Amino acid sequence: MPAPATADTPCQEYEKVLTAAQAAAPALAAMTLTERAGLLRAVAGALRAQADELVPMADADSSLGVPRLTGEVERTAGQLEMFAEAVEEGSWLEAIIDRAGPDLRRMLIPLGPVAVFGASNFPFAFGLAGGDTAAALAAGCPVVAKAHPAQPRLSDAYARVVVDALHAAGAPEGTFAVVHGMENGRKLVTDARIAAVAFTGSTAGGRALADLAAARPSPIPFYGELGSLNPVFVTREAARVRGKEIAVGFLASMSLGAGQFCTKPGVLFVPAGYGLEDLIAAEAATAPMRLLHEGIGTAFRAEAARLAAHPAVRPLSVPEQDAADESVVRPVLVGTTVTELARSSGPLLVECFGPFALVVTYTDDAELPAAVDLLEGNLTATVHGEPSGDPVAPALLRTLTARAGRVIWNGWPTGVTVGWAQHHGGPYPATTSVHTSVGVTAMRRFLRPVAYQSVPDAVLPPELRDANDLGIPRRVDGALTAASLTAPR
Amino acid sequence: MPAPATADTPCQEYEKVLTAAQAAAPALAAMTLTERAGLLRAVAGALRAQADELVPMADADSSLGVPRLTGEVERTAGQLEMFAEAVEEGSWLEAIIDRAGPDLRRMLIPLGPVAVFGASNFPFAFGLAGGDTAAALAAGCPVVAKAHPAQPRLSDAYARVVVDALHAAGAPEGTFAVVHGMENGRKLVTDARIAAVAFTGSTAGGRALADLAAARPSPIPFYGELGSLNPVFVTREAARVRGKEIAVGFLASMSLGAGQFCTKPGVLFVPAGYGLEDLIAAEAATAPMRLLHEGIGTAFRAEAARLAAHPAVRPLSVPEQDAADESVVRPVLVGTTVTELARSSGPLLVECFGPFALVVTYTDDAELPAAVDLLEGNLTATVHGEPSGDPVAPALLRTLTARAGRVIWNGWPTGVTVGWAQHHGGPYPATTSVHTSVGVTAMRRFLRPVAYQSVPDAVLPPELRDANDLGIPRRVDGALTAASLTAPR
Structure with missing residues (x-):
């Protein structure tokens, strides 16, 4: 309707x-x-x-x-x-x-x-x-x-x-x-x-x-x-120890809410030779999902088809889309390699709103810094690594802070808790500030700052008066305190 | 040379x-x-x-x-x-x-x-x-x-x-x-x-x-x-009690460093009938001052002459400029009224870098809000008022926070202390942020924020590790503390 x-x-x-x-x-x-x-x-x-x-x-x-x-x-x-x-x-x-x-x-x-x-x-x-x-x-x-x-x-x-x-x-x-x-x-x-x-x-x-x-x-x-691609990197060690768990977790996260999260993982970097692409192709859901509205469905179909037809990619799971209702779509997953990605013309690393993701294979750890360099700014970046014997993971995480506002260890980016420590932002185009x-x-x-110079106590806003009746934390003469000022002015 | x-x-x-x-x-x-x-x-x-x-x-x-x-x-x-x-x-x-x-x-x-x-x-x-x-x-x-x-x-x-x-x-x-x-x-x-x-x-x-x-x-x-005009407002009470002191203080501040401060008071609002314009005209320095370089001198001469010739102003102190050296100039002061200012076409409330200022007379306190409304954003705004029996002053100061980043009581804007509480900025065009x-x-x-989600202690930057070896203040689970974390994660 x-x-x-x-x-x-x-x-x-x-x-x-x-x-x-x-x-x-x-x-x-x-x-x-x-x-x-x-x-x-x-x-x-x-x-x-x-x-x-x-x-x-x-x-x-x-x-x-x-x-x-x-x-x-x-x-x-x-x-x-x-x-x-x-x-x-x-x-x-x-x-x-x-x-x-x-x-x-x-x-x-x-x-x-x-x-x-x-x-x-x-x-x-x-x-x-x-x-x-x-x-x-x-x-x-x-x-x-x-x-x-x-x-x-x-x-x-x-x-x-x-x-x-x-x-x-x-x-x-x-x-x-x-x-x-x-x-x-x-x-x-x-x-x-x-x-x-x-x-x-x-x-x-x-x-x-x-x-x-x-x-x-x-x-x-x-x-x-x-926009944000929210890249996820899987180290060789993590792929070896828990490849299946990662493949399943990734598919769940990329299709959560029909892939309509700004934190959807849109690209997954995996080591070649551990069978993760095949696992993802085999485990990918193909059942239809309803998108927010018809306009998004039409845009998704066009963009997913363009990406699936890109000469640098191969299909992992590219089901036929139903003709009946534009807003109902099936998830699309395609694969490529870091080498192909680096030399491909035409945008591949772009956000496709809905259940689409790109799986990128690397054959050597030495390719990883170049892969990170291909990324624009993101809301999040995730590393799957092992707690010991996996020096690639911490180095990757540190490198990725240059490209994202939130870096995640062995988790998934979808799900943004609301609290003091949250940061939902990142280098452009993730955010513009x-x-x-x-x-x-x-x-x-x-908010913007205002400084009051030599203003009498009674004329000051309550937040800045000597008494600090509100008990707010303030920096007074260099030191943090919630106390009132008793020293003479 | x-x-x-x-x-x-x-x-x-x-x-x-x-x-x-x-x-x-x-x-x-x-x-x-x-x-x-x-x-x-x-x-x-x-x-x-x-x-x-x-x-x-x-x-x-x-x-x-x-x-x-x-x-x-x-x-x-x-x-x-x-x-x-x-x-x-x-x-x-x-x-x-x-x-x-x-x-x-x-x-x-x-x-x-x-x-x-x-x-x-x-x-x-x-x-x-x-x-x-x-x-x-x-x-x-x-x-x-x-x-x-x-x-x-x-x-x-x-x-x-x-x-x-x-x-x-x-x-x-x-x-x-x-x-x-x-x-x-x-x-x-x-x-x-x-x-x-x-x-x-x-x-x-x-x-x-x-x-x-x-x-x-x-x-x-x-x-x-x-740019910033750094307006100064003088209440009726302040003009009555210490008009001369204010006139002299204003002239000193507007010509400090030959008027080449970003905090130079470029416009002074005074009540009519207290003789402040005449005092300013009489006390204004006319001795030559050397500007930073010839380009600034040439720009000052042109802009001060344009403003002095504006149909809405009258001269307070407009000495002849010497022809010998473009970088040497004499201070220029002109006067107008809030009414003239409000109906004048052609910019009058603009920064003129160098020893120039505009003195604006108001005849009724009720004109002051309209005068504030004529102002763009400023680095500073100053009020000269009396500590008691002068309700206009606190109200003016509060209104002026909408137009400036630093509001000053009974002082002068030139002179920017460097410390924790300083704010040198203000609504556009004072600053762009x-x-x-x-x-x-x-x-x-x-700086920009980065959030680390579920990252092992050893992989975190030292500033965020449990131990807090650096002893920096942190907000932990909602409360400010400089302590290390001992509770189990």
Whole structure:
């Protein structure tokens, strides 16, 4: 069933939304940390309370299924609560006080209204009130979210839950709103009232918007999470000891969520002569899987067919695709060698969204550094090695940190925990900044420092006053402390 | 005497420099924190030891005078030592360990080779081994500095001191180098081996390079410190109580270093009817001042004349400029009103590098928010108010944080202390990022996070190992600690 079309937000309504977001910015920034945390908890509570209404709409828009989507609502609510806790803890303010020269006190303050472009593969966790929105609200920034065109049923209902929860919790009007339409998306990125953009999606779409943001009279930060191949390297020792386990694990990870994860392992490097290609060919699932929507299905079929027909590859598992429904596809796996890859013309190392992967064979460990050099930036890179007698593995892991934001040992990249230490980002095109889009530190994207010089205590923000009533960690005269200042100024 | 021309770095030499910088990156990153701090201290020591040789060259290139330049060498050395101390302290690594889910450990790692474009107004402190270079080296990034064309005598000698000191202290070859020529500057910004750019200079020049950085196939961060007006607001109460003191302080600050500070107060807002314009007109210095070089003198004369002839302004102090030497100029001060400013066409609120300032009169406190709205982003904004009975002042200060990176109470913006709490940055065009270019936190610009998932202790970088032999502050399972981990993993 094709999704019903949603009308673009009309110009007058767009103006109202942007004016309200701009007006909300100082009011939201002026709320106490406790009040701001309360807003995040209110949204979390509302999402949980209305999951029964929202999940079927998300399923109708995405075919992801009720169990997975129910789990995703919980993850989204948990993420909001994590940020609430972090807001109150206060170390993200990076408060610093120096009293040796002129009294100088620095902290981070909100940037202003943020435009959020969510992804369709996680309708909740990376959607309208997903990680980017949670991080922006936690930082004290109003959010104008661009609705994903593939989620016409879910978007307005999801937005309404967020808007109502914020309103009930005392947020300024205009703290959150949604707009529809591709043209409105471009307008947002160039709108003088927008202070930053967060985007999750394709490299082509993200780059086009990033270029718009950079070309503004007053450029703004564009935080894009774009494409990633998430390479996995298997050492000779690991292939010898547990080749079958690795082959099975890889197939499970590359087809998880029908291969529609930004952390899907899209390329696997294996040593020749250990039978891993054959194992993968034999174990590969060929049953049909439903992709998010027809557009993704059509794009997958075209790209997977192009890659399978590339002169440098041979088929490992290339089942016939069914003609009936474009959004239903079967996994595709092809093989090549490091040598072929290095001399092939035409892109082979590109993200193909959906259940596709490339298995690359190396014949000599000495080929590995050259293989790493062929890679662009990635969200993740994984090494499968053995704990002892396998010196190749640690060296590979270290080399791969130059190409990825998260390096994984003997695991799989799919599955991104949300916490303090997470980093979901990497060298371009994985992301367009030196910041993460998941985890507590994602807040840093929507903040900028301000230093107060010789400002009287009563005029300072509470976070920087002598008393430190909020008990936040601060660096005072060089040393970290959560204490109040008693020494005379 | 015109400065001798310096030849552009030839293509072959440029290639050698970039290849060496790229090769140095992993070796520099692999040095221990103590070793890296040692490099910074070695450069600091060499600068002090060779100040007697370098200062006269800097003076010949800048006319800034031996006492000021001698102080600047000390400031530059002190800055390098501050970063050395910070490197060892380790909180800038933002080390985080989460063990509740899969073992996840995050820290910041160096971005790679950084191109540094220094400014000519502080030949040492913002020059080849100034704040940007010190921050990049502290972050573990090699630096390729673009020599300023106005400093042909100083540049190679200064670079040689840095290169020799780094070599003697055991830095990898290629850790620091200098290139000459405008075309080589553009090449640096688009060079695939360069991972970030730091720039201090004009808005026009900086924006052109920022656009190049954003248009690369793989865009890189461009940290530009461009133009700033540094507005100063005087409340009615402050004008009443200490108008004369403020007028004199303003004139001293706007003409300090012949007005060639990026923090020069270029616009002063004063209440009508307190005689401040007349005081300023009467007290303004008219004696000639020597600018950095002839090009700046010519640009100053043209821009000051354009602004003095603007139909919305009236002269406060507009002395005749001497014809003999273009680089010698007399301070220019003109006046207008908030009303005139708001309705004037043609730019009036623009940075004019040199001893020029605009004095803007307001007749009603209600005009102040509109006046703030006329401002673009600034490095600093200052309020002169009275400690009691002056509610306008705190409100103004809060409003001005939206337009500046450092807000100052009853002081002057010239003079930027180097420490933990400093923020030298602000909304565009003050800077092109949400980071500072001065102070310890300037290091963050040249770092990116990496998360290590389930990586064995021995394979982790020392900063993230259980033992924490380095004793750096880390966030472990949510709590800040410098302790080692003893709990079982």
